[in-house]
Amino acid sequence: xxxxxxxxxxxxxxxxxxxxxxxxxxxxxxxxxxxxxxxxxxxxxxxxxxxxxxxxxxxxxxxxxxxxxxxxxxxxxxxxxxxxxxxxxxxxxxxxxxxxxxxxxxxxxxxxxxxxxxxxxxxxxxxxxxxxxxxxxxxxxxxxxxxxxxxxxxxxxxxxxxxxxxxxxxxxxxxxxxxxxxxxxxxxxxxxxxxxxxxxxxxxxxxxxxxxxxxxxxxxxxxxxxxxxxxxxxxxxxxxxxxxxxxxxxxxxxxxxxxxxxxxxxxxxxxx
Amino acid sequence: xxxxxxxxxxxxxxxxxxxxxxxxxxxxxxxxxxxxxxxxxxxxxxxxxxxxxxxxxxxxxxxxxxxxxxxxxxxxxxxxxxxxxxxxxxxxxxxxxxxxxxxxxxxxxxxxxxxxxxxxxxxxxxxxxxxxxxxxxxxxxxxxx
Numbered sequence: 001x002x003x004x005x006x007x008x009x010x011x012x013x014x015x016x017x018x019x020x021x022x023x024x025x026x027x028x029x030x031x032x033x034x035x036x037x038x039x040x041x042x043x044x045x046x047x048x049x050x051x052x053x054x055x056x057x058x059x060x061x062x063x064x065x066x067x068x069x070x071x072x073x074x075x076x077x078x079x080x081x082x083x084x085x086x087x088x089x090x091x092x093x094x095x096x097x098x099x100x101x102x103x104x105x106x107x108x109x110x111x112x113x114x115x116x117x118x119x120x121x122x123x124x125x126x127x128x129x130x131x132x133x134x135x136x137x138x139x140x141x142x143x144x145x146x147x148x149x150x151x152x153x154x155x156x157x158x159x160x161x162x163x164x165x166x167x168x169x170x171x172x173x174x175x176x177x178x179x180x181x182x183x184x185x186x187x188x189x190x191x192x193x194x195x196x197x198x199x200x201x202x203x204x205x206x207x208x209x210x211x212x213x214x215x216x217x218x219x220x221x222x223x224x225x226x227x228x229x230x231x232x233x234x235x236x237x238x239x240x241x242x243x244x245x246x247x248x249x250x251x252x253x254x255x256x257x258x259x260x261x262x263x264x265x266x267x268x269x270x271x272x
Numbered sequence: 273x274x275x276x277x278x279x280x281x282x283x284x285x286x287x288x289x290x291x292x293x294x295x296x297x298x299x300x301x302x303x304x305x306x307x308x309x310x311x312x313x314x315x316x317x318x319x320x321x322x323x324x325x326x327x328x329x330x331x332x333x334x335x336x337x338x339x340x341x342x343x344x345x346x347x348x349x350x351x352x353x354x355x356x357x358x359x360x361x362x363x364x365x366x367x368x369x370x371x372x373x374x375x376x377x378x379x380x381x382x383x384x385x386x387x388x389x390x391x392x393x394x395x396x397x398x399x400x401x402x403x404x405x406x407x408x409x410x411x412x413x414x415x416x417x
Contacts, residue, residue, distance in 0.1 A: 199293040
């Protein structure tokens with residue numbers, strides 16, 4: 001093993017930030033898909049060392065959970081699964097086999113230092129999925145198990161292991177109650193004039209109705225939880241069964257709906 | 273259904289849309305005003321506080337002096353009265369980090385000129401930052417980011 005690489009690894013293992021970044025003020029902003037962020041590992045957990053932590057946000061997988069890839073400025077340890085990227089002020093590696101999950105609040109403890117292009121992001125994700133875009137620069141394939149690049153990769157994973165394992169908590173979350181409706185059932189509630197309103201929410205007795213970008217959400221009063229309910233729209237049954245969550249999602253990609261009229265036509269009954 | 277159920281299950285994005293659509297019942301206002309005292313630990317809370325303050329300052333039917341005064345000692349009768357009469361300004365508020373310029377941002381803020389005090393309900397806005405602007409403008413104000 002090259003001595004310089006061994007020395008670099010020792011330096012990496014001992015590296016800590018001089019400044020305590022975990023306690024500084026940062027104004028909350030929305031996470032940027034394709035953004036490379038920098039901060040301290042300690043910001044995620046006080047018991048972790050004050051080591052530098054870089055990551056790239058690749059996807060929003062749930063309401064408040066983002067998938068990120070570990071990024072490092074230690075490009076000398078790049079393996080064949082790492083993409084080497086020059087981001088102007090730094091040369092970094094995107095560790096495509098080292099993903100983990102962070103909430104918006106956690107991401108807000110880090111600084112956005114660079115934003116890659118949509119094309120670069122797509123290339124990175126395609127590479128992870130097995131494609132080999134020729135223009136991407138990657139590291140070396142370690143020939144031996146004890147190669148220091150493997151040690152580096154293992155240590156990189158150990159730093160964020162807890163956040164990698166979060167996927168199991170996410171998968172264990174109860175499934176969202178989704179109701180499929182034919183588009184014609186909602187077309188009659190579409191606003192006739194484009195500029196007539198941009199109202200996205202309304203309420204009625206025991207429910208609140210919200211129109212998102214590609215879904216309608218019915219939030220029912222908590223008194224219906226774990227009860228057998230029947231929900232109808234214009235006498236058509238759209239949900240029947242035990243309510244396990246206050247929210248019911250109806251996928252819908254269309255025009256702005258007249259939510260007040262729609263809410264009027266939705267009825268909730270308890271059964272049994 | 274009471275809006276406190278939405279707050280409890282953290283559906284702040286729906287709360288904001290109800291505020292924007294003025295779909296608010298009177299009996300919800302106590303719970304909504306209570307949101308203003310929450311620490312800005314979550315961007316969703318910060319954004320909801322912003323929409324709420326904007327609604328209260330725009331539509332006076334939602335302005336309840338007694339709810340303001342019960343929130344904090346900061347809201348004495350004089351300040352509440354000034355808030356009620358004032359017209360807010362929507363401005364971009366520079367938050368500058370002298371140690372690291374990269375952390376400096378332009379935040380959108382609602383500002384109301386006041387005669388006696390300068391303060392913000394955002395827990396992440398440092399009083400020193402407000403004091404700098406107060407000195408530069410020679411004006412007290414209430415600010416919500």
